[in-house]
Amino acid sequence: MFETWLTRTLGISVPLVGAPMGGRAGGVLAGEVTRAGGLGLIGAARYNTPEWLEAEVRTARDIGDGPVGFGLMTWSLADDDSLLAAVLEHRPQVVALSFGDPAPYVDRVHEAGALVISQINTLDDLRVVEAAGVDAVVAQGHEAGGHTGRVGTLPLLQEVLESTSLPVLAAGGIATGRGLAAVLAAGAQGAFVGTALLASPETVGPVYARTKIVDATSADTVYTDVFDRARHQPWPSRWGGRALVNAFTERWHGRDESEDILAEAYTGDDPDIGVVYAGQAVGSVRAERPAGDVIREIAVQAEALLSRFR
Ligand SMILES: Cc1cc2nc3c(=O)[nH]c(=O)nc-3n(C[C@H](O)[C@H](O)[C@H](O)COP(=O)(O)O)c2cc1C
Incomplete structure (x- = not known):
């Protein structure tokens, strides 16, 4: 081929x-x-x-x-x-x-x-x-x-x-x-x-992630470090992560809060809060x-x- x-x-x-x-x-x-x-x-x-x-x-x-x-x-x-x-x-x-x-x-x-x-x-x-x-x-x-x-x-x-x-x-x-x-x-x-x-x-990974991937459009992602900070992941600052927007990013992305405050607000078990990393091509994933x-x-x-x- x-x-x-x-x-x-x-x-x-x-x-x-x-x-x-x-x-x-x-x-x-x-x-x-x-x-x-x-x-x-x-x-x-x-x-x-x-x-x-x-x-x-x-x-x-x-x-x-x-x-x-x-x-x-x-x-x-x-x-x-x-x-x-x-x-x-x-x-x-x-x-x-x-x-x-x-x-x-x-x-x-x-x-x-x-x-x-x-x-x-x-x-x-x-x-x-x-x-x-x-x-x-x-x-x-x-x-x-x-x-x-x-x-x-x-x-x-x-x-x-x-x-x-x-x-x-x-x-x-x-x-x-x-x-x-x-x-x-x-x-x-x-x-x-x-x-x-x-x-x-x-x-x-969590089953809810697949549903959210299917439902998301290409406009539904955000480049952010809030999930790294909430989960105490020591990523060097030059790399952010692209994830689906959700209630957690709506509330915390772009705000200068401490890792401890973010960690307290974060729970991966909650489908509206847990991180679902995904790229803009998510709009092409429909099933x-x-x-x-x-x-x-x-x-x-x-x-x-x-x-x-x-
Ligand atoms: C959920 C998720 C986890 C990822 N984890 C890693 C990783 O552990 N190591 C790595 O080198 N890249 C990681 N990447 C980046 C991928 O290797 C790759 O660059 C990316 O998925 C390509 O872009 P696309 O998502 O638009 O296909 C991850 C990507 C996603 C979506």
Whole structure:
């Protein structure tokens, strides 16, 4: 179907990566993305145990019969990099190291036989990850769900493609074949998709999140740090998170309250208050559909659109 650096290097048929999403993308989701021809990544968060990682990667491999990998938040490894060691024990094909300088970790990942792919948000980030020796970069735009930077996907993708000889993928706002076709036509080797998968039954996390994803429009997200502060997550301030607006963001976003006050007002069990990270592409997610169907449909539509020009 498609042939790009990503598909050739990993032996996959679809140039799509199931984005690493901490708290939402476990082994079932990653396995289904791989089974549909893409690359599934498990989102590893700081609170995940080695036992959890082992169970999730075993599940992904049982389902997927193809490459799997993990995504880690680079800044969170500075104090304690045992999560990386636990990940590498499972010999993943890819480790995504995003949000921070991956230089201290790239050799270890390569020695374990995996590729390093880093999501970046600025041209300065590009220079940092190039110097660190990563194998590919992902231009992740402001539209993306979860933590992201402040430059939109297309402006960032264009300048990154013009500025590096590394393989470049795109992330942020890609949820249909139209989006995949657009970034492939621009020169990307593939795309990370996160939000497109968030209504799939294979995601983990609260059930209310899937309903809210289906109901939301592209105008219903906000770029905010209130959830990090309410949950005492020590994200560096340059990265906010894109989430669905809800009663909590209506009340607290943009207000200069202390973490303790926000924490007291926050409860993840309440569907009107709990965070649902999602990107602007949420408007294209209209039903709870199996992840494999989502991946296959994006690929088929992109192929049809691009074949118009052959
Ligand atoms: C719920 C959620 C959790 C995320 N968690 C992580 C994470 O743990 N690590 C990471 O590198 N990126 C994370 N991201 C960002 C994704 O890797 C990816 O960049 C993003 O989903 C792409 O944009 P899209 O949501 O528009 O497809 C997360 C995104 C979402 C929606």
